Amino acid sequence: MPNSSAHTPVTSLSEEIETHDDLLIDFRGVELRRGGNTLVGPVDWQVELDERWVVIGPNGAGKTSLVRMAAAEEFPSRGTAFLMGERIGKTDMRDLRAAIGMSSAAVQHRIPDNEVVEDLVISAGYAVLGRWREQYDSMDFARVEEILDQVGAHHLAKRTWGTLSEGERKRVILARSLMSDPELLILDEPTAGMDLGGREDLVGYLGDLALDPDAPAIVMITHHVEEIPYGFTHAMILDEGNIVAKGLINSVMTSDNLSKAFHQPIQVDRIGDRYFARRNRSARTSHRK
Structure with missing residues (x-):
């Protein structure tokens, strides 16, 4: 885990920038770079107290890099980042981690x-x-x-x-x-490696947790739309470190947005409060690069 004194963000700490009290995550132009490569960003992203977010995208999209910054485990290379109202670079990262539940x-x-x-x-x-x-x-x-x-x-x-x-x-x-x-719960592929029965049991529990008004804000990473629990309110789709779409989950989880992110025609269906996706083999338009 990175040492909080070993890195400093690029943004000048002398700038006076404020965040809203109800924002647990407030990222503005945030990037994470390693070895001259941009792993994710620039990203503008805000998560409020009562929101439940899913972050989805293909392998290498930057999902884990994004949530590592949200979990106070990585300093952003550029941009301005607030967690729980505290500006990264001006507070002890260990104090922030104590308020964040991380499953990874x-x-x-x-x-x-x-x-x-x-x-x-x-x-x-x-x-x-x-x-x-x-x-x-x-x-x-x-x-x-x-x-x-x-x-x-x-x-x-x-x-x-x-x-x-x-x-x-x-x-x-x-x-x-x-x-x-915790005030913020971050779940990095919580159902990966589980069989169908175990996955559905856990997705059901996470859905109930999402509907609990006393539960913490939730950010969940997944590769599969079938693993999105009911009760989630917002979604962000990433591809190659960039945001394809973000906002209310019903407007983001569309066939067009997922086709852009996965570079092939994807058909998304909503059944009840759950989403399901498959390749649309009848589509003539290719989304491959």
């Missing part, structure tokens, strides 16, 4: 195989992986039980990380991301 493969890869599930979840309050010398009270343990039960992983509490299937790991990491009662 990067977190999974750092967990030792012998880590006990309930210890992994409860230690999220100290932003560490597993218990060490921290002290917890009965309310902490009760919350662990409640959250594991909510995500369908209560039976895994005494298991070790190395014995879990990929689907079980996804549930546990989601529980950990919720443990600290």
